[in-house]
Amino acid sequence: MTNYYNSEDLKKFGKIGEFGAKDMAADFFKYYGGVFADGALSGREKALIALAVSHVLKCPYCIDAYTSTTLEKGCSEDEMMEAVHVGAVMAAGVTLVHSTQMINKAKELMM
Amino acid sequence: MLTAHHTQTMNPVKSLKALKHALGDSGYQIQVLNDHDKLGRHLPLFREKIAPFGLFPLKPTQIDIFQVNVGKMCNQVCSHCHVDAGPDRKEIMTQETMQECLDVLRKHKFKTIDLTGGAPEMNNNFRWFIEGIRAIDSEIKIIVRCNLTIILANKNYHDLPEFFKQHRIEVVSSLPFYTASRTDSQRGNGVFEDSIKALQMLNAMGYGQEGSGLTLNLVYNPAGAFLPSGQDGLEKEFKKALKTKYGIHFNSLFCITNIPISRFLDYLLVSGNYGEYMEKLVNAFNPTAASNVMCRNTLSIGWDGFLFDCDFNQMLDLKVLGRSQHLREFDMSELTNRKISINQHCYGCTAGAGSSCGGEVA
Numbered sequence: 460m461t462n463y464y465n466s467e468d469l470k471k472f473g474k475i476g477e478f479g480a481k482d483m484a485a486d487f488f489k490y491y492g493g494v495f496a497d498g499a500l501s502g503r504e505k506a507l508i509a510l511a512v513s514h515v516l517k518c519p520y521c522i523d524a525y526t527s528t529t530l531e532k533g534c535s536e537d538e539m540m541e542a543v544h545v546g547a548v549m550a551a552g553v554t555l556v557h558s559t560q561m562i563n564k565a566k567e568l569m570m
Numbered sequence: 571m572l573t574a575h576h577t578q579t580m581n582p583v584k585s586l587k588a589l590k591h592a593l594g595d596s597g598y599q600i601q602v603l604n605d606h607d608k609l610g611r612h613l614p615l616f617r618e619k620i621a622p623f624g625l626f627p628l629k630p631t632q633i634d635i636f637q638v639n640v641g642k643m644c645n646q647v648c649s650h651c652h653v654d655a656g657p658d659r660k661e662i663m664t665q666e667t668m669q670e671c672l673d674v675l676r677k678h679k680f681k682t683i684d685l686t687g688g689a690p691e692m693n694n695n696f697r698w699f700i701e702g703i704r705a706i707d708s709e710i711k712i713i714v715r716c717n718l719t720i721i722l723a724n725k726n727y728h729d730l731p732e733f734f735k736q737h738r739i740e741v742v743s744s745l746p747f748y749t750a751s752r753t754d755s756q757r758g759n760g761v762f763e764d765s766i767k768a769l770q771m772l773n774a775m776g777y778g779q780e781g782s783g784l785t786l787n788l789v790y791n792p793a794g795a796f797l798p799s800g801q802d803g804l805e806k807e808f809k810k811a812l813k814t815k816y817g818i819h820f821n822s823l824f825c826i827t828n829i830p831i832s833r834f835l836d837y838l839l840v841s842g843n844y845g846e847y848m849e850k851l852v853n854a855f856n857p858t859a860a861s862n863v864m865c866r867n868t869l870s871i872g873w874d875g876f877l878f879d880c881d882f883n884q885m886l887d888l889k890v891l892g893r894s895q896h897l898r899e900f901d902m903s904e905l906t907n908r909k910i911s912i913n914q915h916c917y918g919c920t921a922g923a924g925s926s927c928g929g930e931v932a
Contacts, residue, residue: 530792531796533803535752537749
């Protein structure tokens with residue numbers, strides 16, 4: 460393997476069941492399709508959530524896929540960037556809120 | 571990400587033809603569309619793709635739409651334009667050819683007359699032609715594909731909304747997006763602002779207003795190498811954004827896929843998106859869209875009176891097959907039974923929910 464990430468591999472995602480665990484892959488993709496269909500949230504809103512999650516989880520495949528999807532769904536640059544900021548601020552907040560544990564522990568230990 | 575090379579294709583000022591660019595030649599475009607090296611992959615031929623669904627040879631269902639391209643001259647030079655239109659294009663339909671159109675319209679019944687260009691209003695005989703059509707049929711639906719900015723381009727055009735209303739023209743206008751940046755990147759700097767002003771003028775005339783009977787439809791096409799998705803959802807977003815920010819109303823939004831010919835083909839090649847885009851189109855092939863493609867109910871007339879299956883085939887100079895190739899040889903029976911010319915660009919009309927001059931077809 461010369462690269463751990465290759466954009467061409469994204470196209471192979473739908474075929475992972477051919478390697479093994481075919482039924483599990485089929486179950487996953489059925490679930491995947493169902494989740495992203497229009498529902499209480501629109502497919503457009505779901506695509507923006509997925510774009511934010513892609514960044515938080517730092518998945519280049521997902522960033523590629525959901526940049527295309529959000530553009531296709533007619534999302535503006537501001538909407539896409541705001542979604543990423545939601546992910547970023549959540550990640551920062553998740554880190555910072557843990558400082559309460561640090562503070563609790565420090566207060567236990569400090570005079 | 572935009573590269574320096576890429577940005578040069580944004581907001582061109584001259585047509586490919588005027589630049590003597592290789593893609594200004596329709597024969598070369600067809601060659602590129604079939605060049606596997608340029609694609610970087612092997613893609614099935616369009617005819618192989620439609621054959622299993624009984625669609626090859628592709629034939630018309632019934633000719634309902636008489637679409638006339640009255641000339642390639644335009645006040646804009648859009649970076650995706652399949653016509654390669656612009657101020658430097660001199661191919662304009664003459665009054666004699668328009669008269670030949672009227673002769674056909676007098677003999678044959680169509681549901682819709684669809685006028686396009688270029689900016690059709692820049693043809694000096696545009697108003698004469700519409701008055702001629704109305705004199706033959708006072709009820710027939712007449713569409714004008716108005717680029718909006720023409721209304722503000724020069725005082726001679728300021729009264730176009732009134733003229734449209736007088737002749738009950740259905741106005742169909744491109745607005746690639748409800749933000750300035752994405753509209754201007756495709757259609758030129760300042761186009762969004764002028765388009766908004768023109769839409770407000772049309773609204774003031776009653777266009778797009780409930781109960782007025784004056785239809786104003788907008789056309790969305792992606793500003794880049796991606797496909798449109800979800801016409802209904804996008805229409806809601808457009809309506810919400812345009813009403814909230816600019817007080818604009820319109821009837822329907824038509825989603826149109828960019829067809830990989832002419833300037834959009836140039837953009838795809840220069841930006842390195844060509845192979846990937848074609849693959850997306852092929853993978854999104856939808857047989858229902860294929861059975862409803864617009865070339866099955868449309869006849870496209872070129873500025874010089876030649877007949878084509880659609881405006882895209884017209885720009886590729888793929889004339890209708892058979893003996894009836896010009897308005898002067900118009901034979902409805904032969905045209906209704908003709909075989910439609912297809913090539914690899916046809917994948918653009920069959921992807922996803924399909925694409926036509928009236929938007930999605932599936």
